[in-house]
Amino acid sequence: MHLVISVCLATFTGFSRAASAPSQLYSPLVAQKLLTTAQSVPNNPIQYPQYTSSDNGQWQYFPADYWTTGFLPASCYAMYTRFNSLCPNSSAANEFLELGRSLSTGEVPLEAYTTVGHDVGFLSFPFVDEAAVDKSNQTATTAVNTFATLLADRFNPIVGCTRSWDTSDPTNFQVIIDNMMNLQVLFDSEALTGNTTLRNIAMSHADKTMQNHVRPDGSSYHLVEYNSTTGAVIWRGTVQGYADNSTWTRGQAWGIYGFANSLCHDLDLIVAVYRNTQQTRYLDTSRQMASFYISQIPSDGIVPWDFNAPLDPPRPADSSAAMIATVGLLMLSQQEASLSPSNTSGAEYWNNAAIKLLSDNTEFAWKPEWQSLLSNGTVNNRDSPPNNLTGITYGDYYFVEAGNQLISMGLASCSSSNSTSPAPSSSQSPHHTSGAVRARRLWW
Template sequence: MQAQPKPITGAPQWLEKSVKVASQQLKAAADAYQPGFNPRSTNTDGSTRLADYKDWITGFFPGSLWYGYELTGEDKLAKDAKRFTLGLDSLRYLTHTHDLGFMIYCSYGNAYRITKDKGYLPVLEQGAVNLSARFSPVTGVIRSWDFGEWKYPVIIDNMMNLEYLYWAAQQFRQPKYTNIASTHALTTIKNHFRADNSSYHVVDYDPKTGAVLQKGTHQGLTNESAWARGQAWGLYGYTMCYQNTKNQKFLAQAEKIAAYIMNHPNTPADKVPVWDYDVHNVKSERAPRDASAAAVIASALIELSTQVKDGKKYLDYAEDILKSLSGDQYLAKPGENNFFILKHSVGAFLFNSEIDTPLAYADYYYLEALKRYAEIKHYYKK
């Protein structure tokens, strides 16, 4: 393992408290759950909803443990992270999903990044092969789902999985992965975004011609609404694409999405959005907050702040989000919330699934945002 990370020092009280709570929750969760069945959310009866290795969210808990280790330097978190990561070894055989970036890169990718242990590479290498195989040169995009009545569905979430391919292109000397990722990102700019820079959730393509068949949603309020986490996925995705390519089209798209989010009139004062930006009565029962969207936005904006000359506005907005998420309304008390770190996220409102509940990916991107924030503020050094 590489040199042990140093815990943050000299940080504001809200950040130190958040890291302490996260550490306590992560260690308790690692003791309570078993590798291969990772905590996903909370069921309506209050019990923990677990995810097996085939679930799209399964990589987030190991990834959170790795981030917890980076933030604290605690050996137990590193050991737990390794244990839960290795419990996902069978991910290398999956070919039915585009979510391999979430599943493999968030777990095995962070493991290798931090430890440089080559034992993690075989899963990462095979996973990249399987993800890239879902790309079609006809459509110019990576297929998202293998279910439903769509012909060739692509969701905005898929932007998040491109980071895995950019990394794999360098690590395994496969430049075609870079071409696939960038082609997907460019095609998505062309077809997923409206004039106001909000995005559709699902675009369906004709696999034989590449023509767009329909645009709509699977999780948003309406086909024309702006599902909050979808906007967050887009912001994060294009910020990351620019970081990997320096293509100005990606930076421009990231800034357009950031402007849409930061200037939206329906954004609550604490900057934690409701589950869809087009829910106009944000105080209604149909408007639960989505801390997961807020966490993704914060992490993306911190990264974006380093890529432009006037980045302070992005960092300040992200800081406001993190302070909100680190307050009593969203941050769990140690030992509560089924050992999740954040409260009040929304999975799929229209399906009455995971509404106003903790979510594994909310914790993951919150921890990533805290780590990025601590780095940019020089509160700790690797």
């Protein structure tokens, strides 16, 4: 069971026990920027930030029917968690909770119609958070269950997976590594309803991903195409990475996180493949993918868009991939610690790896003058023109989550940071009159 960890400890020795979390995680700018962004979203109809301009760091806004919509309200809930329990500040906690709730309202119509396909799991994030805050909130429960049903409807028992992208040819069944992240809504809904079919779908999808996306060395394909009538694999490759045989770093991070995710909310909303199932094959897969990830990080510590992209011309970084992998490594550490007997050396290794990854990439991407928390994210380097050197809403979300995880694990302290500084109140913000803040809370 501990073979992969033993190999890691023998091979990778660049992580110091003295590693410490970057101070930027708990800078007052984190609360201030997120508050301003949340209060500034366009309304009528509501739009959500996805990425910034690479020129000036200003957020670019998109309609609600997009897979990234849930990250800003989920970031508000993450800040509520920080100020409610980790670094107590009741006024800041209440302000972020209200913003998370009001911003989530714009997602409600997506329960009836959405084009995001498998990514309904990402849309569910703020509703799962609200269910943890208020167990009696039926609207949040309905949203989680509805999004889970939409994902379950995309399951093909012959293939054994949920379909990611729709295609004009129904026999071409496409599955991307990202979909590992959406499985959590199936577990969430199972916890609420007792519907074990949802768990079976999630496990089947994870098994097929482990079998067909993950290479023997722990790297991963972005996309696997199946024949929907036979279940046979017909092609493996990439859409957002450098080449079909390369490793797109954000996809690799989704895999680490998706197999190891051990976050557990109130209401016993357990949202992990391994934690839900106690199947060690998922833990071993996360270890294998994490080991590969760490082995490929360049000497400067900065995560590139694709590990195999050439150095000339210079390949862009992807801070969002680094943040996702950081949280995945911290979750993997928690899983090691929870084993019986506890794998303390493995837990310590992943902790140190996560903190170094976080520190290096925060130092590189932190840009106080931008509206986003981080810069140097790559949305899609294969767009025309390439969409890189940006701030990205999910990169910011996992940056905040990393800060919360470190505090909850005892690896960072509010008392030694500025994290307990009050968030600016709405009355102090020049954006207080934005439509999103004025909107009535229609369902909370």
